[in-house]
Amino acid sequence: MYRPQFPYPTPRGYVDRDITQYFDYLTVPLLNNSALATQGMIHRIALTLQPDYPFLWRGIKIIGVNGADPVVTVQFYDPSKNELSRDFVPIDLYTHPSGSNIWGFQPVPLEPCIPCPKGSTVWMSVYNQTGSNQDLTKIRVGLFGLKRYPAREAQ
Amino acid sequence: MLPKYQARHFDYVMGGPNLSSLLFGQLASVAANVKINRIPLVLEPDAPFILRSIAVRVKYDTTSTSHRQTGLNQVQFAFTGPNLDYRQQVPVDAYLLSPWYGQMGNPIPLQKEIVYPAASTIWVDLINNGANTLTNLTFYFRGIKLFPWGVRPPWTYPKKMSLLNWTVVQGQSPSNNTSQFHIPVTTNAAGQRFTLQNTYDGDIVLRSLQAGPTASNTAWEVFLRFYDSDGYPYSNDFVHMDVMAGNATGPASFQTGTGYQTAFGVGPSSPGLFYPEIYIPNRRYIQYDVLRTDASFGTAAAQDIPLVFNGSKVVAA
Numbered sequence: 001m002y003r004p005q006f007p008y009p010t011p012r013g014y015v016d017r018d019i020t021q022y023f024d025y026l027t028v029p030l031l032n033n034s035a036l037a038t039q040g041m042i043h044r045i046a047l048t049l050q051p052d053y054p055f056l057w058r059g060i061k062i063i064g065v066n067g068a069d070p071v072v073t074v075q076f077y078d079p080s081k082n083e084l085s086r087d088f089v090p091i092d093l094y095t096h097p098s099g100s101n102i103w104g105f106q107p108v109p110l111e112p113c114i115p116c117p118k119g120s121t122v123w124m125s126v127y128n129q130t131g132s133n134q135d136l137t138k139i140r141v142g143l144f145g146l147k148r149y150p151a152r153e154a155q
Numbered sequence: 156m157l158p159k160y161q162a163r164h165f166d167y168v169m170g171g172p173n174l175s176s177l178l179f180g181q182l183a184s185v186a187a188n189v190k191i192n193r194i195p196l197v198l199e200p201d202a203p204f205i206l207r208s209i210a211v212r213v214k215y216d217t218t219s220t221s222h223r224q225t226g227l228n229q230v231q232f233a234f235t236g237p238n239l240d241y242r243q244q245v246p247v248d249a250y251l252l253s254p255w256y257g258q259m260g261n262p263i264p265l266q267k268e269i270v271y272p273a274a275s276t277i278w279v280d281l282i283n284n285g286a287n288t289l290t291n292l293t294f295y296f297r298g299i300k301l302f303p304w305g306v307r308p309p310w311t312y313p314k315k316m317s318l319l320n321w322t323v324v325q326g327q328s329p330s331n332n333t334s335q336f337h338i339p340v341t342t343n344a345a346g347q348r349f350t351l352q353n354t355y356d357g358d359i360v361l362r363s364l365q366a367g368p369t370a371s372n373t374a375w376e377v378f379l380r381f382y383d384s385d386g387y388p389y390s391n392d393f394v395h396m397d398v399m400a401g402n403a404t405g406p407a408s409f410q411t412g413t414g415y416q417t418a419f420g421v422g423p424s425s426p427g428l429f430y431p432e433i434y435i436p437n438r439r440y441i442q443y444d445v446l447r448t449d450a451s452f453g454t455a456a457a458q459d460i461p462l463v464f465n466g467s468k469v470v471a472a
Binding site: 006061071073078082084085086087088089090091092093094095096097098105106107108109110111112114129130 | 319321323324327354355365367369370402403419422424461463467
């Protein structure tokens, strides 16, 4: 049956602002791995969010290890460590937002929005399902959404 | 409050390698510079159909190791509403409507939906305006069927609940090589019925689909057909996975003048949608068949065909 998309009004007394939380091998030590072996897995890489205000997570983009042709699989957990998928999912079918040559399109939406407390951690596991080593230093993760400020603190 | 009728996702397929090849033999091989008028697609008698989007495709070019749909840019077509009322003044170029012909999970939307009574007919006129013979030219008509309440299971959300993003992967083995999902080059779907069971301890809802090999792609003609747990189908025939789902590395390349262009702007950010969404209560399931007809492709090999279903867990309060 028809169901409209879920509305997310800003509560009275707050201001929502766009924010992109970005992670790569420079900011996440476990991604500084240039040769994740075949069948190799890194479990629950911590993607720690900024500590100032709650983050409303509404979209994601990942560019993969081979740049134009990402081949690793990932599994995400929300800050409460709820799995967001039943298994590891190929990036191309899950979080890579566009054709293999261009990834600058709109993010992959998350519905419903995932509210993340300030300073909380989103977790990402990575699994190399291919027959060759994979360079995780080429992974770029963008978490898209809003920060929710009390109106009196918004500038 | 419930709407007057229960809507249900449905795809009507005209052409292709399976059942439709028996009904639409003239689409199996359309010679160059041929015009065919008034091909009838008789809709099923159980429910009215609301047409909301369309797509067109041909079999991938077997003379290339790339995924090329040569000649599709030379197809012109027109189709009718339920009263033989044409919606195009003359057959129009398919590429005029969409660069990817409504494939990659992004069917061409109609500005106004068209209501077809049960057992009515969509008539199609087509012209192959090019120099290539088109193999398995296929038209897809996507929309909804409408049922009186009580005909189909009316599962829906509990009154008090919350949702959590949820993704289910099917057809992928840990080693990418060995599993029941390692689909042979020629796969007859008869009696196959893969099952997507809701093993979560609550309800889930499916909203979109991405599909296809991601690392090395040696699959061309792979088709999907979905069913409810009681076997009631979501289409009248198999739908190609590039039409049903698409993916970020979707290999399909389309002729543009003398060259070819791989689809972009598609993938998980604009996936193939189930509309309306499919609600699966705890321990229930849906089923699907996979049909693969790649024997004519020299480099085809048995391969995992992952299917990624996106939606939500429904957590009752």
